[in-house]
Amino acid sequence: MTAPRNEALAECDSLIDFIAHSPSAFHVVENFAARLTDHGFTRLDLRDAWQVMPGGRYFLTYNGTSLIAFQIANGLLSGDGFRMIASHSDSPTFRIKPHCATTVANAMNRLSVETYGGAILYSWLDRPISLAGRVICKGDDPLRPEIRLVDFKKPIGVIPSVAIHFNRSVNEGAAFNKQVDMQILTQASASLKNLDITDHLCQILDIEPDALLDFDLYAYDPTPGCIAGLDDSLIICPKQDNLTMAFESYRAFVDTMDSETSKMLIILDNEEVGSGTKQGAASPLVKNVIERICAKLNLDLETSQRAVYNSFLVSADMAHAIHPNHPELSDPKNFPILNGGPVIKYNANQKYMTDADGAAVFKLACQKANVPCQSFVNRSDMAGGSTLGNIMTTQLPLRGVDVGNPMLAMHSTRETAGSKDPLFLRLALQKFLSEQ
Numbered sequence: 001m002t003a004p005r006n007e008a009l010a011e012c013d014s015l016i017d018f019i020a021h022s023p024s025a026f027h028v029v030e031n032f033a034a035r036l037t038d039h040g041f042t043r044l045d046l047r048d049a050w051q052v053m054p055g056g057r058y059f060l061t062y063n064g065t066s067l068i069a070f071q072i073a074n075g076l077l078s079g080d081g082f083r084m085i086a087s088h089s090d091s092p093t094f095r096i097k098p099h100c101a102t103t104v105a106n107a108m109n110r111l112s113v114e115t116y117g118g119a120i121l122y123s124w125l126d127r128p129i130s131l132a133g134r135v136i137c138k139g140d141d142p143l144r145p146e147i148r149l150v151d152f153k154k155p156i157g158v159i160p161s162v163a164i165h166f167n168r169s170v171n172e173g174a175a176f177n178k179q180v181d182m183q184i185l186t187q188a189s190a191s192l193k194n195l196d197i198t199d200h201l202c203q204i205l206d207i208e209p210d211a212l213l214d215f216d217l218y219a220y221d222p223t224p225g226c227i228a229g230l231d232d233s234l235i236i237c238p239k240q241d242n243l244t245m246a247f248e249s250y251r252a253f254v255d256t257m258d259s260e261t262s263k264m265l266i267i268l269d270n271e272e273v274g275s276g277t278k279q280g281a282a283s284p285l286v287k288n289v290i291e292r293i294c295a296k297l298n299l300d301l302e303t304s305q306r307a308v309y310n311s312f313l314v315s316a317d318m319a320h321a322i323h324p325n326h327p328e329l330s331d332p333k334n335f336p337i338l339n340g341g342p343v344i345k346y347n348a349n350q351k352y353m354t355d356a357d358g359a360a361v362f363k364l365a366c367q368k369a370n371v372p373c374q375s376f377v378n379r380s381d382m383a384g385g386s387t388l389g390n391i392m393t394t395q396l397p398l399r400g401v402d403v404g405n406p407m408l409a410m411h412s413t414r415e416t417a418g419s420k421d422p423l424f425l426r427l428a429l430q431k432f433l434s435e436q
């Protein structure tokens with residue numbers, strides 16, 4: 001059975017809108033924080049004392065780029081675990097360097113950048129680029145300076161291609177030097193006044209230059225995503241890896257608020273650079289939160305450990321669909337198709353955490369939701385990627401499964417997926433979170 005078409009497209013509209021308003025990982029987390037607050041979740045601070053109780057709904061953020069929300073059901077007091085879904089808030093992009101303005105021919109200014117994560121570089125060429133992130137301003141407490149989010153919103157520049165007349169072999173494959181070729185052209189004028197990025201930040205935030213201490217500023221593609229295809233079967237949009245997973249897991253999480261299960265929504269930063277940061281999946285952040293919840297509920301060691309061993313993690317990150325022009329890149333049997341439903345990802349060497357036990361739990365959730373389910377395995381002669389689940393299990397010995405929606409052009413600034421799949425995933429995750 002397939003989901004009603006109009007409902008699936010409405011889900012895509014909501015997703016596209018969320019991504020358009022989430023230009024950096026800081027904005028992703030603040031947008032989820034605002035929505036959770038509207039749903040009656042209480043914000044906790046990792047640095048302050050907590051009050052948590054059964055029946056309560058809470059969330060916390062760390063570094064402004066990772067978020068953990070949880071609901072405590074009575075069952076946790078007797079050793080039941082959490083239904084957990086983990087995704088990531090970051091996407092490949094460019095980070096603006098501290099001293100970033102460079103001038104060419106006394107007539108053009110550029111922003112110099114570092115690449116963040118494994119971006120498909122050519123996908124960034126010749127399209128409007130904007131900037132977003134956070135600015136740190138002087139505050140009263142030297143160890144807790146003021147943090148302001150910033151979004152330039154309008155296109156501020158472009159990374160222009162070299163004309164084919166200067167590079168006749170461009171269509172045989174282009175190589176890019178990240179230092180030279182990825183600088184963002186921001187100004188072109190015969191009478192050039194070099195406008196510093198910090199001047200713009202001060203203007204946008206209405207602060208004096210000496211109040212600005214530092215910034216974490218990233219490039220993004222401000223052209224909104226769209227539904228496409230002769231039959232509206234495609235969604236073409238930036239950052240579907242991994243905001244589709246973050247958004248649909250959030251939707252399923254609030255859809256099932258009234259069910260009698262303990263649940264945890266986990267959205268972590270820095271997956272694209274290996275997760276080895278204080279706010280990433282390799283840190284003890286999630287473990288610390290679970291231990292702290294158990295301590296605040298006065299659970300003894302045995303009950304706390306039973307809660308971990310009775311928990312189950314769905315590690316949610318996008319998956320590779322078979323490519324229309326290069327089907328030979330996929331395994332001949334285990335290739336997901338767009339609009340074929342969520343994908344269970346397998347890897348013999350455990351780059352994905354899936355085993356038969358974990359896959360079975362997710363397959364059952366899909367069956368109960370009447371949602372089709374697919375499998376992905378890399379060709380045996382290709383290495384493939386990894387994701388959150390296997391890294392999190394180095395901190396927490398959780399049962400679980402790696403899943404994702406099928407997509408094309410992963411890590412392009414405009415990624416393509418199936419327009420039915422976001423709703424499919426939401427429905428399957430609802431069952432996973434709520435079924436007793």
Ligand code: ZN
Pocket residue numbers: 088241242271317318
């Ligand atoms: Zn991802």
